[in-house]
Amino acid sequence: MNKQVSSKDVAKEANVSRATVSYVLNNVDRVKIKPETRQKVLQAAKKLGYHPNAIARAMKTGQSMSIGVLSNWHIAHQRFTEVLKGVKDVLGRHAYSITLCSYKSNEQEHPEYYQYYLEKKIDGVILISARETINEDAVAVIRKKKMPVVLADFHYNNPTVPCIDIDYHHGGYTAAKYLIEKGHRHFIYLGPKSLALQERQRISGVKKAFEDVGLNPEELVQISIEEPNKQDDEDIIDVLKNKGNKSAIIISNYIIAFNTLYLANKMGIKVPEELAVISLGGSDFAKYSYPRLSTSDLPLYEMGCRSAQALLDLINNNGDSVHMSLPCRLNIRETC
Amino acid sequence: MNKQVSSKDVAKEANVSRATVSYVLNNVDRVKIKPETRQKVLQAAKKLGYHPNAIARAMKTGQSMSIGVLSNWHIAHQRFTEVLKGVKDVLGRHAYSITLCSYKSNEQEHPEYYQYYLEKKIDGVILISARETINEDAVAVIRKKKMPVVLADFHYNNPTVPCIDIDYHHGGYTAAKYLIEKGHRHFIYLGPKSLALQERQRISGVKKAFEDVGLNPEELVQISIEEPNKQDDEDIIDVLKNKGNKSAIIISNYIIAFNTLYLANKMGIKVPEELAVISLGGSDFAKYSYPRLSTSDLPLYEMGCRSAQALLDLINNNGDSVHMSLPCRLNIRETC
DNA sequence: CTGTTAGCGCGTTCAC
DNA sequence: GTGAACGCGCTAACAG
Numbered sequence: 001m002n003k004q005v006s007s008k009d010v011a012k013e014a015n016v017s018r019a020t021v022s023y024v025l026n027n028v029d030r031v032k033i034k035p036e037t038r039q040k041v042l043q044a045a046k047k048l049g050y051h052p053n054a055i056a057r058a059m060k061t062g063q064s065m066s067i068g069v070l071s072n073w074h075i076a077h078q079r080f081t082e083v084l085k086g087v088k089d090v091l092g093r094h095a096y097s098i099t100l101c102s103y104k105s106n107e108q109e110h111p112e113y114y115q116y117y118l119e120k121k122i123d124g125v126i127l128i129s130a131r132e133t134i135n136e137d138a139v140a141v142i143r144k145k146k147m148p149v150v151l152a153d154f155h156y157n158n159p160t161v162p163c164i165d166i167d168y169h170h171g172g173y174t175a176a177k178y179l180i181e182k183g184h185r186h187f188i189y190l191g192p193k194s195l196a197l198q199e200r201q202r203i204s205g206v207k208k209a210f211e212d213v214g215l216n217p218e219e220l221v222q223i224s225i226e227e228p229n230k231q232d233d234e235d236i237i238d239v240l241k242n243k244g245n246k247s248a249i250i251i252s253n254y255i256i257a258f259n260t261l262y263l264a265n266k267m268g269i270k271v272p273e274e275l276a277v278i279s280l281g282g283s284d285f286a287k288y289s290y291p292r293l294s295t296s297d298l299p300l301y302e303m304g305c306r307s308a309q310a311l312l313d314l315i316n317n318n319g320d321s322v323h324m325s326l327p328c329r330l331n332i333r334e335t336c
Numbered sequence: 337m338n339k340q341v342s343s344k345d346v347a348k349e350a351n352v353s354r355a356t357v358s359y360v361l362n363n364v365d366r367v368k369i370k371p372e373t374r375q376k377v378l379q380a381a382k383k384l385g386y387h388p389n390a391i392a393r394a395m396k397t398g399q400s401m402s403i404g405v406l407s408n409w410h411i412a413h414q415r416f417t418e419v420l421k422g423v424k425d426v427l428g429r430h431a432y433s434i435t436l437c438s439y440k441s442n443e444q445e446h447p448e449y450y451q452y453y454l455e456k457k458i459d460g461v462i463l464i465s466a467r468e469t470i471n472e473d474a475v476a477v478i479r480k481k482k483m484p485v486v487l488a489d490f491h492y493n494n495p496t497v498p499c500i501d502i503d504y505h506h507g508g509y510t511a512a513k514y515l516i517e518k519g520h521r522h523f524i525y526l527g528p529k530s531l532a533l534q535e536r537q538r539i540s541g542v543k544k545a546f547e548d549v550g551l552n553p554e555e556l557v558q559i560s561i562e563e564p565n566k567q568d569d570e571d572i573i574d575v576l577k578n579k580g581n582k583s584a585i586i587i588s589n590y591i592i593a594f595n596t597l598y599l600a601n602k603m604g605i606k607v608p609e610e611l612a613v614i615s616l617g618g619s620d621f622a623k624y625s626y627p628r629l630s631t632s633d634l635p636l637y638e639m640g641c642r643s644a645q646a647l648l649d650l651i652n653n654n655g656d657s658v659h660m661s662l663p664c665r666l667n668i669r670e671t672c
Numbered sequence: 673c674t675g676t677t678a679g680c681g682c683g684t685t686c687a688c
Numbered sequence: 689g690t691g692a693a694c695g696c697g698c699t700a701a702c703a704g
Contacts, residue, residue, distance in 0.1 A: 076417035258624035288594035
């Protein structure tokens with residue numbers, strides 16, 4: 001391999017000790033260095049193309065300047081990558097790099113990220129998930145070793161673990177409120193069968209909007225279909241056929257929403273004239289559906305930024321463990 | 337912090353030397369160890385929860401077991417993340433982790449990944465891009481330090497640099513051939529204004545299909561519009577209005593294709609009856625457009641897998657520098 | 673045949 | 689401003 005220029009080489013070139021090189025290059029102001037000596041070192045470093053060896057530094061300092069990010073979403077899923085983007089933008093500004101981890105466990109039954117932590121490759125972890133709460137194994141592992149960790153898109157009622165969440169209640173509320181203001185009075189709520197916490201929060205938000213204007217929350221017709229990825233078209237067709245006096249449909253995610261739009265097109269149901277549609281959860285492709293899908297967008301990028309910041313604070317012992325719930329943003333296009 | 341269990345602790349617990357611990361735990365068969373001693377060490381390690389410090393190991397071995405991945409696509413773009421997924425799947429099987437890099441340069445004008453190579457000792461880099469060829473600065477940097485690198489989705493005619501590419505010619509050819517077999521004879525090719533290499537290859541593939549059945553390649557009507565993200569609807573509307581006797585349209589990417597479908601819906605043009613549509617470049621959302629978009633899918637995941645394998649081979653000096661072009665896969669849905 | 677001693681690599685930091 | 693020791697896993701050389 002190429003021999004790496006080390007501080008020893010720089011020291012020799014500048015006729016000083018390695019210690020001096022370190023002090024100069026790290027701007028340690030606790031130690032006074034004569035300006036000319038400083039110059040000599042700087043020049044020697046530049047001349048030789050010196051780069052500190054981050055591995056050696058990590059060994060000494062115990063900080064690898066690297067953060068693990070993992071999720072139970074698959075790595076190419078937008079739900080994950082949008083958050084990742086936020087994380088990267090913030091971490092990048094603080095000279096931290098990102099190591100991708102997975103939930104996969106090895107023979108010793110440690111999740112991969114935990115393995116990384118134990119082997120000192122990473123200074124902390126951001127867990128990105130959704131649907132339901134974090135599993136208790138992961139929590140146990142985290143607490144046992146006091147691994148710095150931030151939960152993103154999790155509901156976890158432990159004040160000692162920082163947790164950046166999405167305000168799904170707010171998302172449901174604003175979407176419903178918008179439709180109500182548009183004059184709608186009879187709604188369908190279409191979501192997946194499994195009533196995860198985020199689903200329940202969205203529905204409570206919708207009902208809150210009803211109450212605010214004196215509508216009876218009990219009148220919200222809730223319809224559940226299979227999980228987005230194995231949904232049965234027949235179920236949605238039934239919903240559309242039997243919509244009765246309902247003039248608006250609130251759909252809990254964009255996959256179901258796109259499919260609903262597709263089927264409405266096929267059945268000749270005019271959106272939004274005959275049926276207004278809104279999706280609680282956006283997508284880059286909302287602007288390409290026909291008609292363009294109105295959505296309540298999840299603050300994924302921001303969640304990533306906040307999570308990264310919270311983790312940095314945690315690592316540096318700045319402030320208390322953060323718990324926050326980020327609001328959604330209405331993005332009205334053509335379907336309502 | 338928690339004090340890390342080191343091999344010293346294990347050695348003490350098992351009443352052996354640190355060297356013995358290392359030999360046992362790494363299964364060094366050059367050195368014979370008595371089975372009972374081996375057991376003692378193994379048990380001590382387990383009891384103390386010992387994990388080797390990867391940083392110290394990296395320092396000694398010069399291998400960080402970490403690969404840098406970077407792209408000029410933004411980090412949440414499907415075009416990037418699908419490849420990343422393939423890379424991760426393969427690298428994970430070989431105990432390598434992934435460090436995310438960006439093209440961003442620091443004060444010393446080194447691209448971040450190069451910085452990582454010099455400082456964090458990543459063992460190699462996978463450059464993921466597209467559109468045009470790699471810029472020469474990046475190449476110069478790579479060659480100067482003999483940094484192991486694989487180019488994914490690049491055209492680069494240097495046999496010493498491994499390069500995993502997509503056969504865009506093949507993508508255009510198979511799509512056109514399919515349409516021809518369906519009876520179409522008059523085509524429009526709709527693509528972005530900038531005639532990047534991949535565009536030219538696609539078009540040549542389409543023309544090849546024409547030639548194969550005795551159609552005159554010159555009859556292909558090529559229409560260019562603005563870049564996908566700032567496209568002008570008017571341009572596409574013009575294309576649709578003036579399609580004349582053309583019965584099929586080949587579109588170079590899904591963004592333009594979705595928008596074309598949207599506008600066709602709006603204009604009351606029936607797809608595929610009045611106009612067959614196919615996109616050279618797929619998307620997860622193709623199955624949600626109305627009608628469901630037929631695509632020629634890019635082998636992104638496979639490209640990631642192959643790139644990772646090529647890089648591992650390069651690092652381990654296995655075989656020659658790879659150059660390959662991966663075929664596209666037709667995914668016929670409803671638009672043709 | 674089995675296992676130990678010793679020193680390396682490299683940036684940091686204490687004591688002088 | 690310097691010398692020296694440290695952190696920790698690896699391995700060549702050596703001892704019992």
